[in-house]
Amino acid sequence: MTYMSQLPTRTSGFSNLRTHRGAPLDRPLTLAVAGAGARGAGYLGLAAEDATPVRITAIAEPRIARRDELALRHDVPDEGLFTDWRELAARPRLADAVLIAVQDSGHLEAAEAFAGLGYDILLEKPMATSVEDVDRIAAAAEEAGVSLTVCHVMRYSPYTVRLKELVDAGRIGDVVSVQHLEPIGYWHYAHSYVRGNWRRADESSFALLTKSCHDIDWLSHVVGRSVCSVSSFGSLSHFRPENAPAGSTDRCVNCPLAKSSCAYAAQKLYRIGLREGGVKRYFARIAADELTEEAVTRALETGPYGRCVYRSDNDVVDHQVVNLEYEGGLTASFTLTAFTPQEDRHTKIFGTRGQLTGDGRTIEVYDFTTDERTLIDTDNGGAGAAEGHGGGDAGLVSAFLKALHQGRPELLLTGVRESRDTHRVVFAAEEARRTGQVVRL
Incomplete structure (x- = not known):
């Protein structure tokens, strides 16, 4: 990434706003937030807790109650509160950097606007919903001379750091193939891709992009090579009207099957989330916006999260396989599927001298020479979004803040060029799925 020279100081209550680029800062890094949903608010909390000194100067969020709650918690001045990110972008630059966590379809417009103002950017994945928009975002950041980091959090988890160290050190010899x-x-x-914001390709994008661009990026990071060709197969096989059980209804709250035979009943997730902590509470908060009996009941009765999974308007795949060929002939197979318990990703890496097996927390190295197995526990917590992606969320935010505050861009593992290239692989894989052909990059 290139770095711009000093930016003139702004007024309007945001004094001493000098750029950090090229040298460490002698003051807290300032951060604005565009979109304070589950991901935006989560990153904001991690930024406030990080060892790097940071000051939150602006929040743009249409849900006023949520925005004001966050503003009070993080001591954000009234003049830094906006109901839309465009209002924030219409002002002179109010921070060194901005976190963009608006809906996926709005990433292009927001990224171009904030890059043009000179903000360094932390952009939630995916970068954009088309390969053309990904290229435009990359071009906007490079033309403006700002850094843009994509939230591919998997690269930053302690598990990934340790796993890549083992691979790069040759513990299993030369990598030949990967199963992920x-x-x-x-x-x-059911929550996110049948009832939720990512259920329709025309409103968000296809599932491989919205859910698994992390994984395609992670594979390239681990093997350290570029993809040459890709094939893919998958479909929406189960969550369809013709698979609705006899006697089921449009909404779970009045469905006679909800309490007995339906695995996907909304009450099973959101009412349990209301009573218990953990992952289900995370999803209940998204569905109902606040954790009260009244709010959850209202969400089940009137909102999208109370709909029957067989009678929604979803169209994204519920299972898909992707086959990847990398430079030098190394291959990888990737599978995404809805039909599992909630658990960590599973990976096997096959090398010329051994095999590495990982589950998001533990890593087993099997040595062909000695027949010995070595087990490594990275002890990083759960790998889901509610648990911080196994430390990846905290690792990303910490690296981003430290890189900008200390002038150390080498800490950013998911810069605009790297992320642009792995996004292109994702779009190629979806083209391969739709056409039934091998796509070469």
């Missing part, structure tokens, strides 16, 4: 599974989880899939 993303077990989305049956009720996570």
